[in-house]
Amino acid sequence: xxxxxxxxxxxxxxxxxxxxxxxxxxxxxxxxxxxxxxxxxxxxxxxxxxxxxxxxxxxxxxxxxxxxxxxxxxxxxxxxxxxxxxxxxxxxxxxxxxxxxxxxxxxxxxxxxxxxxxxxxxxxxxxxxxxxxxxxxxxxxxxxxxxxxxxxxxxxxxxxxxxxxxxxxxxxxxxxxxxxxxxxxxxxxxxxxxxx
Amino acid sequence: xxxxxxxxxxxxxxxxxxxxxxxxxxxxxxxxxxxxxxxxxxxxxxxxxxxxxxxxxxxxxxxxxxxxxxxxxxxxxxxxxxxxxxxxxxxxxxxxxxxxxxxxxxxxxxxxxxxxxxxxxxxxxxxxxxxxxxxxxxxxxxxxxxxxxxxxxxxxxxxxxxxxxxxxxxxxxxxxxxxxxxxxxxxxxxxxxxxxxxxxxxxxxxxxxxxxxxxxxxxxxxxxxxxxxxxxxxxxxxxxxxxxxxxxxxxxxxxxxxxxxxxxxxxxxxxxxxxxxxxxxxxxxxxxxxxxxxxxxxxxxxxxxxxxxxxxxxxxxxxxxxxxxxxxxxxxxxxxxxxxxxx
Numbered sequence: 001x002x003x004x005x006x007x008x009x010x011x012x013x014x015x016x017x018x019x020x021x022x023x024x025x026x027x028x029x030x031x032x033x034x035x036x037x038x039x040x041x042x043x044x045x046x047x048x049x050x051x052x053x054x055x056x057x058x059x060x061x062x063x064x065x066x067x068x069x070x071x072x073x074x075x076x077x078x079x080x081x082x083x084x085x086x087x088x089x090x091x092x093x094x095x096x097x098x099x100x101x102x103x104x105x106x107x108x109x110x111x112x113x114x115x116x117x118x119x120x121x122x123x124x125x126x127x128x129x130x131x132x133x134x135x136x137x138x139x140x141x142x143x144x145x146x147x148x149x150x151x152x153x154x155x156x157x158x159x160x161x162x163x164x165x166x167x168x169x170x171x172x173x174x175x176x177x178x179x180x181x182x183x184x185x186x187x188x189x190x191x192x193x194x195x196x
Numbered sequence: 197x198x199x200x201x202x203x204x205x206x207x208x209x210x211x212x213x214x215x216x217x218x219x220x221x222x223x224x225x226x227x228x229x230x231x232x233x234x235x236x237x238x239x240x241x242x243x244x245x246x247x248x249x250x251x252x253x254x255x256x257x258x259x260x261x262x263x264x265x266x267x268x269x270x271x272x273x274x275x276x277x278x279x280x281x282x283x284x285x286x287x288x289x290x291x292x293x294x295x296x297x298x299x300x301x302x303x304x305x306x307x308x309x310x311x312x313x314x315x316x317x318x319x320x321x322x323x324x325x326x327x328x329x330x331x332x333x334x335x336x337x338x339x340x341x342x343x344x345x346x347x348x349x350x351x352x353x354x355x356x357x358x359x360x361x362x363x364x365x366x367x368x369x370x371x372x373x374x375x376x377x378x379x380x381x382x383x384x385x386x387x388x389x390x391x392x393x394x395x396x397x398x399x400x401x402x403x404x405x406x407x408x409x410x411x412x413x414x415x416x417x418x419x420x421x422x423x424x425x426x427x428x429x430x431x432x433x434x435x436x437x438x439x440x441x442x443x444x445x446x447x448x449x450x451x452x453x454x455x456x457x458x459x460x461x462x463x464x465x466x467x468x469x470x471x472x473x474x475x476x477x478x479x480x481x482x483x484x485x486x487x488x489x490x491x492x493x494x495x496x497x498x499x500x501x502x503x504x505x506x507x508x509x510x511x512x513x514x515x516x517x518x519x520x521x522x523x524x525x526x527x528x529x530x531x532x533x534x535x536x537x538x539x
Binding site for chain 2: 034037043
């Protein structure tokens with residue numbers, strides 16, 4: 001029978017020779033291997049001090065971006081929640097009151113926006129579905145926690161901090177914006193005015 | 197030497213030996229984890245203190261803080277006696293080991309050995325055989341099937357390997373002509389180490405030493421994977437700590453005995469030619485002995501992280517069918533050569 005790979009070996013039950021029966025050469029061989037490893041370069045990465053290099057398009061913790069005036073882009077349309085295969089996103093819409101124009105870009109906004117990070121599979125479909133370029137995945141890693149409820153991230157964690165906005169230029173490129181103008185995504189009408 | 201001076205000198209020596217064995221056992225746990233890590237391309241404990249040097253302290257504190265559990269169905273007296281015996285026997289073996297020659301201070305001669313009894317090796321053998329009672333009692337008193345299996349394995353293993361060990365030592369005693377450890381160490385000046393005369397005896401001895409200290413590949417009494425800890429399954433807190441600690445002290449003591457019996461003890465070749473003062477020589481001798489001991493401790497760990505565990509029938513085959521005939525053969529050859537040389 002022809003073997004599938006060249007690596008296969010025919011098992012043999014041949015009698016061990018005297019030297020093999022002594023086991024000592026085999027033991028010494030094994031000990032030589034472990035001693036070699038003793039002096040090898042260690043593979044450990046001491047985590048908080050050192051970090052593993054990350055792909056530029058790594059999909060980690062989400063951010064809800066603001067526009068250039070600092071108003072939230074999200075209009076609580078719910079397309080991200082619909083697109084989410086893990087059903088991790090929930091939101092409650094609310095109407096913007098007069099005087100809140102600096103806070104929310106359009107008349108409708110999300111008063112509650114929650115992502116369950118235990119359900120999220122970080123696929124990035126929410127980002128792709130978003131017509132307002134509001135949600136993005138970033139290269140931040142979700143911290144571990146002791147309680148399940150600590151993994152339900154609300155707006156307090158998700159919304160882009162005003163003082164130091166999170167950089168999403170790697171993911172919000174010209175190509176991705178052009179991609180969304182494709183006729184297939186006609187429902188995702190892009191607000192090109194605010195996204196120069 | 198006056199009696200009071202004698203008592204003080206012996207007390208200091210006893211406490212020193214005791215402390216050194218405890219500290220070495222403590223740092224053996226650290227070394228074990230480091231060696232294991234390095235051999236597996238990892239770093240090992242490095243968070244507690246510089247290079248993780250405070251890790252044994254943290255482990256000790258952890259052991260003390262743990263809840264002390266004594267199973268209701270166990271025999272309470274025996275349950276506590278087990279680890280005590282294990283710890284006690286491993287601590288008293290160091291008494292007969294010659295740590296060095298002797299220091300001359302203010303006209304007095306201070307031998308660096310707690311007591312030089314003329315049957316030093318027999319004392320060591322006797323104490324190690326009592327040591328198995330610690331494991332047996334602990335395993336029996338736990339009233340747990342795994343513990344009992346571990347204890348049974350430990351006792352049968354120790355009995356089998358003590359025979360071969362004793363026979364290997366008999367061959368050694370035949371060449372040196374003394375049972376006193378001091379005499380054996382003193383006879384190995386220069387290159388006259390016993391390993392040169394008794395290579396086969398040393399091989400048998402070191403294999404038996406691994407079995408006696410329950411180290412891999414002979415760690416069947418513990419075997420975490422099958423017996424979930426064996427004889428100390430039911431133990432917690434510092435009683436468990438005592439068992440683990442006793443094992444490391446045993447490792448240290450058996451390294452010391454191996455160095456003394458086969459590797460010249462405190463002797464080092466060519467050191468006599470340097471013309472140093474006797475006191476410096478004695479201190480250097482202690483350093484050499486400890487260097488040898490540390491090598492053997494490393495060797496114990498090195499083997500542990502290389503070789504998998506024996507199966508129990510293989511262990512018994514090796515003990516009774518290979519090591520004992522081999523040691524008898526070794527004894528016969530040694531006797532024959534001695535007869536020819538001294539005719």
